[in-house]
Amino acid sequence: MSLVVQTLADGLVLGGIYALAAVGFSLIFGVLHVINLSHGILVLIGAYLALVTSQALGVDPLLTIPAVMAVLFGAGYAYQRLLIQRAVDRSPLGSMLLTFGVALMLQNIMIWVFSPDMKSITPSYAFASFSVAGITFDAVRVSALAASLVLLLCLALLLKFSPLGRVIRATAQQTLAAQLCGVNVKHVYALTFAVSAAFAGAAGIVIGVILPFSPADEALWTMNAFVVVVLGGVGSPAGALLGGLLLGIVNTLTAQYVGPSFPNVTMFLLLVLLLLVRPNGLLGNAFSASR
Amino acid sequence: MRRRDVLRGVAAATAVFPAPAVRSAYAQTAKPLVIGGSVPLTGAAAETGLNVNNGYITAASYLNDVLGGVEIAGEKYRIELKLFDDASDPARATTLIQRQLDDGTNFFLGSFGSNIVLPTAAITERAKKPMVQTGGGADAIFTRGFKYVFGMFPRATRQFAPAAALFKSLKPAPQTYSVIYTNDAFSKTAGEGVRLACDAAGLKRIETYELPAKVTDVSSVLASVRSKTPDILVCVMHDQDSLLIARQMVATNTNVKLLFQGLGPQLASFREALGKYSEGLCCSTYWDEAVPYKDKFFGDAKKFAQYYRTKFTRPIAYHVAGAAACIETYVMAMQAAKSIKPEAVRDALAKADFETMYARIKFTPDGDGDALLLGGMIGQVQKGKLETIFPGEARTAEPVYPTPTWDKKA
Numbered sequence: 059m060s061l062v063v064q065t066l067a068d069g070l071v072l073g074g075i076y077a078l079a080a081v082g083f084s085l086i087f088g089v090l091h092v093i094n095l096s097h098g099i100l101v102l103i104g105a106y107l108a109l110v111t112s113q114a115l116g117v118d119p120l121l122t123i124p125a126v127m128a129v130l131f132g133a134g135y136a137y138q139r140l141l142i143q144r145a146v147d148r149s150p151l152g153s154m155l156l157t158f159g160v161a162l163m164l165q166n167i168m169i170w171v172f173s174p175d176m177k178s179i180t181p182s183y184a185f186a187s188f189s190v191a192g193i194t195f196d197a198v199r200v201s202a203l204a205a206s207l208v209l210l211l212c213l214a215l216l217l218k219f220s221p222l223g224r225v226i227r228a229t230a231q232q233t234l235a236a237q238l239c240g241v242n243v244k245h246v247y248a249l250t251f252a253v254s255a256a257f258a259g260a261a262g263i264v265i266g267v268i269l270p271f272s273p274a275d276e277a278l279w280t281m282n283a284f285v286v287v288v289l290g291g292v293g294s295p296a297g298a299l300l301g302g303l304l305l306g307i308v309n310t311l312t313a314q315y316v317g318p319s320f321p322n323v324t325m326f327l328l329l330v331l332l333l334l335v336r337p338n339g340l341l342g343n344a345f346s347a348s349r
Numbered sequence: 350m351r352r353r354d355v356l357r358g359v360a361a362a363t364a365v366f367p368a369p370a371v372r373s374a375y376a377q378t379a380k381p382l383v384i385g386g387s388v389p390l391t392g393a394a395a396e397t398g399l400n401v402n403n404g405y406i407t408a409a410s411y412l413n414d415v416l417g418g419v420e421i422a423g424e425k426y427r428i429e430l431k432l433f434d435d436a437s438d439p440a441r442a443t444t445l446i447q448r449q450l451d452d453g454t455n456f457f458l459g460s461f462g463s464n465i466v467l468p469t470a471a472i473t474e475r476a477k478k479p480m481v482q483t484g485g486g487a488d489a490i491f492t493r494g495f496k497y498v499f500g501m502f503p504r505a506t507r508q509f510a511p512a513a514a515l516f517k518s519l520k521p522a523p524q525t526y527s528v529i530y531t532n533d534a535f536s537k538t539a540g541e542g543v544r545l546a547c548d549a550a551g552l553k554r555i556e557t558y559e560l561p562a563k564v565t566d567v568s569s570v571l572a573s574v575r576s577k578t579p580d581i582l583v584c585v586m587h588d589q590d591s592l593l594i595a596r597q598m599v600a601t602n603t604n605v606k607l608l609f610q611g612l613g614p615q616l617a618s619f620r621e622a623l624g625k626y627s628e629g630l631c632c633s634t635y636w637d638e639a640v641p642y643k644d645k646f647f648g649d650a651k652k653f654a655q656y657y658r659t660k661f662t663r664p665i666a667y668h669v670a671g672a673a674a675c676i677e678t679y680v681m682a683m684q685a686a687k688s689i690k691p692e693a694v695r696d697a698l699a700k701a702d703f704e705t706m707y708a709r710i711k712f713t714p715d716g717d718g719d720a721l722l723l724g725g726m727i728g729q730v731q732k733g734k735l736e737t738i739f740p741g742e743a744r745t746a747e748p749v750y751p752t753p754t755w756d757k758k759a
Contacts, residue, residue, distance in 0.1 A: 061572060068568035166391055173663075174395030176589040178596075178622040185599040185626060185755070196568070196600040269565060270592045270622070274393040274437070278563055314569035319532050319559040 064193050065314045066307060071199045073306020074299075075268065078206035079261040079279055080286035081213060081298040082254030088293020088343060089230040089250045092142060092153045096161040097283050098276035100255050103164070104130060104262025105271050106172055109179050119179045119267055120205055126263060127256035134255025138248040161276060168273040178270040179263075202264040209260050214295040216253070226250050230293065285329055291339030300340055304328075379418040382426040382689060384409075384679065385449040386458035386480075389465065392437025396588070397668050398461040401484055404672025405430060405458055407657045412646060412680065415656070419680050422687040428676065432458070439465045443472055450476050455691045458675055459500075461668070463487030463534040470498040479695045481678055483671035487534045488541075491717040497691075499678075499698050499712050501671045502635065503720040505535060506542035509583075510720060512609060512633065513546035515727050515739040516581060519750045523580035523606060529558040529570060529594065531586040539585040539611060547583070555579040564590045571603045578605060580751075585611040592619055599626045599755045606751035607631060614730050617664055625759070627733070629752030633725040636667035636707055637737060639745070644706035646677055653706045674707035681705075 083097045107126045112119040141160070145152035186197035217223035228236045229246045237243050265271065265279070282305070290301020308328060309321040316324065332339065388405070389398030409428040412419050418427040431449060435442035442460055446469045449457075457473050459466045459482020466485025473480045474495045483501040491504045502508060516523055526547050530540030537559075544554065555577050558570050564586075571594075574582060582605040584594055591613030598608070607629070613619045614632040623630075638654045647653040653673065654665050678701060683689050686697035703710045711719040718724075727739035729748060736746035 061576070064572055065569055068566065068572075072566050072568075169391050169395060174391065174399060175618055176396060176592065177618075178592060180622055180624070184596065185759070187600045187602055194601050196597065198600060270589045270596075272393075272396065272589060273391075274395065278565075309566065310569050313566075314572070317559065318529075318567075318570050319561055322561050 061314070065310050067193050067195065069307035069310035070303060071196070071203045071306070072309060073303035074203040074206040075199075075261075075264055075302070076282055076286055076305050077290075077295075077299040077302025078209055078257070078264060080283035080290075080302055081210060081295050082256075082258040082261070083280070083283035084287045084290070084292055084294070084298045085213075085254045085257075086251055087287060089226060090138075090142075090146070090153075090247050091150075092146065092157070093284075094157050094254075095154060095280055096157040096164065097258055098278065098280035099161045099164045099168075100130060100134070100258035101262040101265060101279045102168065102271060102273060102276050103133075104259030105179070105266030106168065106177070106262075107259065108263040108266055109177055112179065112181075118181055119263055120181070120201065123205070123209075123260050123263055126259045130259035131252045131256040135248045135252035137255070138251035139244070142251065143244055143247065161280070165273045165276055172273065174272060174274070176270045176272045177266075179266040181267060184267075196268075199268050202268050205264050206261075209257065210295045210299055213253070213257060217295070222249060222253075226253075285325060288329055288339055289332055291341035292343045294341065297339060297341040304340075379425040379427040381429045382419075382421075382456075382683075383429045383431055383454055384456045384458055384676070385431040385446070385454035387433050387435035387442045387445045387460050387465070387469065388458075389437040389461055390434040392435075394437040394460075394462045394465070397484070397666075398437065399663065400666045400668040401459075401461045401672040402432065403657070403661050403663060404483070404669035404674075405432060405676060407653075407660055407669065408646075408673035408676035410660065411656055412676070416646065419684075421680070421683045421689060426689070428680075430458075435460055435465060437462065437465070439468050443468050446472050450478065454478070455689070456480075456679060456694070458482060458672070459484045461485075463490060463505075463538075466490055467534065470495060474498060477695075478691050479679075479698060481675040481698065483668060483675055485535075486539070486717075488538045489534065491713075491715040495716060496699075497695050498716045499701075500717045501674060501707070501710075501723060502718050503713075503724055504715070504717040505538035506545055507717070507720045508539060508633065508725060509542040509546040511724050511739055512543075512583075512631075512727055513550040513552075515631075515748065516547065516552060516607075517550045518739075519607075519748060523552060523750075525553045525555050525579040526581040526583060527554065527556040527558070527574060527577070527579040528583045528585070529560060529567075530584070531560045531562055531564060531590055533562045533586075536586045536611075543583050543585060552581070560586070560590070564593055567594050567597050568601065571597055571601050574598075574605070575601070575603050581605060581607045581609060583609045583611075584613075588613040588616055588619055592622055595623055595626070595630070599623075602755055604754045608752070615666065615728065615735060620730060620733060620735075626755060627730045628758050629730060629749055631727060631729045631738070631748075632735075634667055634728040634735065634737070635723075635725050636670040637726070637743075638665070639737075640706070640708070640743070642704050642706055642708060644677070644704070645681065647706050650706040670707045674705045674710065677705050677707075678703060678710050 111122040145156040286301035291297035312321045312324040388402040457480040461484030463485040486502045486505045488504045528543045530536040591610040609631040614630040620627040681703045682697035686693040728735040738748040
């Protein structure tokens with residue numbers, strides 16, 4: 059019994075991190091209809107920025123989240139306005155190819171700057187653990203999960219209650235109507251991309267704290283985000299959370315009871331099943347209501 | 350400084366060197382001897398790929414710039430490396446190798462990673478051009494009847510024999526082991542090698558765990574290790590996954606008497622990331638600056654390492670020495686064959702018995718390294734430093750067994 063509970067607890071912790079890593083991808087897909095294949099590289103940029111900043115300032119890596127988010131917010135805004143919007147204006151597939159190309163270029167730039175060697179962020183509590191009712195928790199993973207949940211909640215509140223969130227939702231639901239009401243749609247798209255990039259960066263910090271990373275990992279995080287979005291649904295933090303948790307639990311349960319080499323098999327089986335049965339994901343498209 | 354290393358490596362690998370000005374001086378006295386190949390300077394295998402690349406460059410540069418070229422059958426030659434970045438992608442590597450074959454390249458160096466070496470070796474084999482490599486150990490490379498492919502390591506299933514011999518010699522004698530490996534060409538066959546060697550050494554296998562090629566969480570595996578605890582846990586996978594396992598073992602207080610990680614503890618960055626928890630970890634290592642071999646070109650391993658440091662700031666690793674030895678082996682085979690014809694060089698490589706700063710080079714009839722001469726040594730982290738604990742003649746410290754539990758290391 060305790061093994062089942064331990065496995066579920068491990069799955070929830072892992073799933074929370076998957077959810078944060080995917081929420082930015084989900085938002086861009088939901089609002090801009092762009093499949094951002096450079097999402098994984100934005101995640102890694104967050105991890106590298108946290109590594110450099112926390113080492114330079116001697117602070118806990120999780121404390122660098124606001125600064126890293128701010129940098130990626132600015133970079134994300136410029137990236138969307140200067141590159142992605144131009145590609146979107148020309149062809150629907152152009153943005154996908156563009157983000158793929160940017161991911162390749164940024165990966166090579168990261169290799170130049172940081173070397174291809176693996177890096178890891180090691181906070182003071184990196185090796186701490188605690189037990190609750192016989193279930194062992196890895197302190198660093200739990201703190202990463204807590205940070206993920208807080209950030210997802212912040213994004214949900216931002217989308218639900220803030221003026222920016224209202225404008226983003228309005229633009230996603232009825233682009234033309236929003237435009238007629240005076241919304242600068244291109245600016246909103248760029249802001250959405252900026253918010254998503256900021257959250258990708260925050261996810262990178264959380265991931266960097268629990269996993270060693272190198273520039274070659276970017277495809278993994280883009281692919282995980284894609285699966286989470288298909289499972290949970292597009293455009294909302296709740297969908298990302300549900301998809302992430304589901305993915306995490308499926309991963310650990312499969313590893314425990316089927317075999318450690320099978321999580322990818324069940325993950326993609328689930329993906330195919332859901333695409334057949336419920337192609338919009340479990341929670342559907344958050345912005346589809348009035349489309 | 351690392352950025353500079355990478356830039357220097359990329360520039361040197363993609364260029365034909367020596368530089369044009371120097372080349373004009375050589376041109377009057379030395380003929381070019383082109384050796385082609387690909388190395389992963391980007392992508393998943395880039396970390397070790399860079400070490401392999403730097404080893405190739407170090408040897409070629411020394412032979413050309415310091416020794417003024419090499420003499421083969423009375424003619425002076427300078428080594429011209431034509432190495433290209435394969436981005437850790439087997440498809441790209443095969444295209445690059447095929448293009449070089451079409452351009453008339455006769456000799457090849459290997460990439461890093463069995464998944465790349467195997468398909469590229471198949472192409473050079475078909476063309477009957479030799480490949481000497483230090484990056485592919487999977488059995489499949491050496492069991493398909495290839496005659497032109499030579500490796501600086503024993504095949505993967507034979508690489509664990511020294512570790513099993515060490516386990517047998519430990520006091521108190523360990524009784525049980527479990528093995529974890531990832532689902533990739535090298536790790537899978539290496540995992541099979543662990544099973545063969547440990548079973549033959551009389552150890553009882555508790556469990557075998559196969560992980561996906563890319564790992565993000567091992568909590569369920571570690572829960573199983575805690576419930577069925579072996580004396581020795583062997584992990585054969587790439588260093589990034591080894592680090593993840595070690596970190597999660599510490600955090601979940603998963604203890605075994607000895608943790609053996611095939612790749613990882615050799616790297617200073619790995620030991621730094623684990624800090625005091627790296628104490629007692631064991632790993633395979635194939636070379637150290639202190640090895641006693643004499644070298645016809647560099648003198649010995651220490652002088653090789655000194656020269657390497659004049660060119661690169663990246664820490665030296667055994668793949669650097671192995672890669673440099675590939676070029677030395679080529680040159681010595683050509684000198685023995687008194688020819689630079691691929692068939693003659695291939696025959697000389699098959700008969701090779703050369704002492705280099707890396708090891709005594711001798712291949713099996715299948716082309717992999719002799720298990721005794723090119724087999725690994727075993728290192729253990731002691732006081733933050735990697736000490737050699739096996740074999741006895743190379744020992745720099747006594748093995749620590751059982752190792753302290755994680756909480757005692759804290």
